[in-house]
Amino acid sequence: MKQVLISAVVAAIVSFAVLQVDAYYAEAPGDRTPAEPTEAAAPAASPAWHVTEALVEDGWVDAARTAGADHKPLAHAENSICYLTKVEIKGIQSAADANSCSIGIDDFTGFWQVTAEVEEGGSSEVRCNARCLVWGEEP
Amino acid sequence: MRKTQAIASILGVLAAASSTVDAHHSSQAEFGPFGSETIYVEATIVGINWTNPHISIDVQTTGGDLPAAENWRLVSHPTRIMEEYGLQRGDFAVGDRVKLHGWTHLRKQPLIWPRAIQVNDGPMRSNLRFTDMIDIANGVFEAMNIVAPLNLNGSPPERAGAETVEKLRAMGLLDEDGRMIWPPPEGAAAADD
Numbered sequence: 001m002k003q004v005l006i007s008a009v010v011a012a013i014v015s016f017a018v019l020q021v022d023a024y025y026a027e028a029p030g031d032r033t034p035a036e037p038t039e040a041a042a043p044a045a046s047p048a049w050h051v052t053e054a055l056v057e058d059g060w061v062d063a064a065r066t067a068g069a070d071h072k073p074l075a076h077a078e079n080s081i082c083y084l085t086k087v088e089i090k091g092i093q094s095a096a097d098a099n100s101c102s103i104g105i106d107d108f109t110g111f112w113q114v115t116a117e118v119e120e121g122g123s124s125e126v127r128c129n130a131r132c133l134v135w136g137e138e139p
Numbered sequence: 140m141r142k143t144q145a146i147a148s149i150l151g152v153l154a155a156a157s158s159t160v161d162a163h164h165s166s167q168a169e170f171g172p173f174g175s176e177t178i179y180v181e182a183t184i185v186g187i188n189w190t191n192p193h194i195s196i197d198v199q200t201t202g203g204d205l206p207a208a209e210n211w212r213l214v215s216h217p218t219r220i221m222e223e224y225g226l227q228r229g230d231f232a233v234g235d236r237v238k239l240h241g242w243t244h245l246r247k248q249p250l251i252w253p254r255a256i257q258v259n260d261g262p263m264r265s266n267l268r269f270t271d272m273i274d275i276a277n278g279v280f281e282a283m284n285i286v287a288p289l290n291l292n293g294s295p296p297e298r299a300g301a302e303t304v305e306k307l308r309a310m311g312l313l314d315e316d317g318r319m320i321w322p323p324p325e326g327a328a329a330a331d332d
Contacts, residue, residue: 061192066217068191073212073248108186108197108210109249 049135054085059101059116059128064091067118073111074103075132082112086129093123101128166267170242170252173299174273177240177254178204182211184235189228191217196231203238211249213241213256215266224266225289226256235259240285255285262286272299272319276306292321 058072074082087101099118106113114130167173186197196213200206215221218228231237238257244250254270257263265271265288272291274280276299280287296304296319307313311327312320320327 066191066219068193070192071195073244073250109212110210111249 049133052080052082052132052134054129054131058130059114060126061099061116061118062125063097063099063118063122064125067120067122069115069117071106071113071115072130073106073109073113074130075112075134077105077110077112079136080112080132080134082114082130082132084114084128085131086127088127090125091123097122097124099124099126101126103130166252169244169246169250171245173267173269175242177242178251179238179240180205180211180251181236181238184231184233184237185210187228187231187233189218189221189231194218194221196237198237201236209249211251213239213251213253215253223288223290224264224268226264226266230258230261238263255283264288265291268294268319269296269299272296272307273303275312275321276303276310287321291319293318295319 059070116128181202182198188195239253241251241253253266
C-alpha cells in the first residue's frame with residue numbers, strides 16, 4: 001500500500017511538473033521574455049521541446065530464437081535526453097540467463113541508443129523501451 | 140485529502156498512459172513496405188558488427204543520394220539469415236567500398252536497411268528477397284542487375300503481398316506448393332509491364 005501511494009505521489013509530481021513546463025512554453029514568448037520584442041511579435045513558435053514516442057520494442061531480444069544485443073538509436077544527443085521507460089523480461093531459466101536494458105550515447109552516430117541484451121547461452125526475452133525529451137526541433 | 144488523492148490517481152494514470160506504445164518491431168514498420176522507393180548510397184565501411192539479433196555495418200557516405208562524410212549504420216538480418224541469403228562475414232571488411240540501394244529509417248534515425256549491396260567491384264547482391272519477388276512480379280528485376288539471393292528459390296512469397304503472389308503464379312514462377320521458382324523455367328510468362 002505504501003509503495004502504491006509513493007508511486008502515485010511520484011507520478012503526480014512528475015505529471016504536475018510536465019504540465020507546468022508545458023504551460024510555461026505554451027505562453028506567448030513575449031510574456032516571459034519582455035526584453036526581446038522581436039520574439040514577442042513573432043507568430044506562434046514551433047514547439048520548444050517534445051517527447052518522442054516509444055516503440056513496442058525499441059530494443060528487443062528473444063534469446064529463444066537468437067541471443068545478442070539489439071541497439072536502437074533514439075535521438076541525436078546534441079539536443080535530447082533519453083531515458084528508459086520500460087523493462088520487460090520473460091522466461092528466465094537460470095541464474096546464468098543474464099539480460100539487461102541500458103541506454104547510452106553511441107559515439108559513431110552521435111545518437112542516444114537503447115540496448116536490449118541477452119548474453120550467449122541465455123534463453124530469456126527482454127524488451128526495452130525508451131523515450132527522449134528533445135528540444136529545438138519539430139516533433 | 141480525498142480530492143488530492145483523486146487528482147494524484149488521475150495524474151498517475153495519465154503518466155502511465157503517456158508511455159503506451161503502438162508500433163511494431165519489423166523491418167517494414169521501421170523502414171517502410173518491401174515495395175517502397177529506395178535510395179542509392181555509396182560509402183566506405185568503417186565498422187562491422189556481425190552479431191545477433193541483427194548484423195550491422197557502419198559506413199561513412201561518399202556519394203549517392205546522401206551527403207558525403209555522414210555516418211550511417213546499415214542494419215539487416217540475423218547472422219543465420221544473412222548466410223541463407225549467401226552473404227558472409229568474410230564478404231565485408233573495414234575500408235571496403237560499398238554501393239547500395241536501401242531504405243532509410245522512417246523515424247529519421249541514422250539507419251539504412253540495404254535492399255541490395257555491392258562490395259568493391261563485386262556484384263550487386265540482394266538483401267531482401269520479398270522485394271525481389273515484387274520486382275520480379277513487376278517485370279523490373281532483371282533490368283536492375285541485382286543478383287538474386289540463395290534463399291529466393293523455394294521461398295514462400297506471401298509476405299510480398301497477395302498481388303505479387305497472384306502475378307508470380309500467373310507467370311508460372313510458383314511451384315505446386317506455392318514456393319518461388321527462380322531462375323524462371325523455360326516458357327514462363329513475362330510480366331505485362
